[in-house]
Amino acid sequence: MAHIRTQVRNAFKALLSAEIGELHVHNESRILRGFQADNWPVILVSVTENTRPSNDPPGLGMRKITRDITVSLRVGERSAFDDPEAKVDDMCIKIEKVLANPVALNIGKLWNYAIAGATAPEIEPISEDMGIVSVIVPVSFTLETLEFNPEQNANA
Numbered sequence: 185m186a187h188i189r190t191q192v193r194n195a196f197k198a199l200l201s202a203e204i205g206e207l208h209v210h211n212e213s214r215i216l217r218g219f220q221a222d223n224w225p226v227i228l229v230s231v232t233e234n235t236r237p238s239n240d241p242p243g244l245g246m247r248k249i250t251r252d253i254t255v256s257l258r259v260g261e262r263s264a265f266d267d268p269e270a271k272v273d274d275m276c277i278k279i280e281k282v283l284a285n286p287v288a289l290n291i292g293k294l295w296n297y298a299i300a301g302a303t304a305p306e307i308e309p310i311s312e313d314m315g316i317v318s319v320i321v322p323v324s325f326t327l328e329t330l331e332f333n334p335e336q337n338a339n340a
Contacts, residue, residue: 185335188251188291188327193231195289196255196323200227203282204275212258225275228258237331247331248338253324259302260318268317269305276302279321286325292337294325 186194193211201209207223212230219226234252259275261268279299282288286297302319309315328338 187334188329188337189231189233189253191291191335192253192255192289193229195291196229196231196257196283199288200229200257200279200282204278208275212256225259225261225271227275227279228260230256230258232256248328249331249334250326250328252326255323257321257323258318259321260316263307263315263317272305272317272319273302276319276321283323292327292340294327297323297325299323 185191197209197211204227207220208225209227209229210223212228214226215228232254236250236252238248238250240247257279259272259279261271261275283299286294300322302321305317305319307315307317329336330338
């Protein structure tokens, strides 16, 4: 079984792909390769976490690990369009609707689930007359794993 972080990323990708289209949803590392015209707008998914073990017994190896997870959804569109920000915002609306119910992710109990507002648009030039306009939509929540098993939500 994969690390819980990988399972979270895959769950978000699967849900977004099913509702928005798999051509648009990729791992963050996909930015290192070119995109086809039908991939735009793109959603790039990455996961970060901060962990802290509980101080409660039963002891080393058996403690619960609290994982504060942030899923960053980078939504990007090429600047060749008249209003790329509007296309990005339209995609953000779809994302928020799809992710409104965390149970649909099917990864167990999540605490403090929240979809935060998008960041200010960033423009990344890719040529003299073209760029990518992108925002990040962060989704944060907390889950627990056991110290000896980082592969499973302890409250699945």
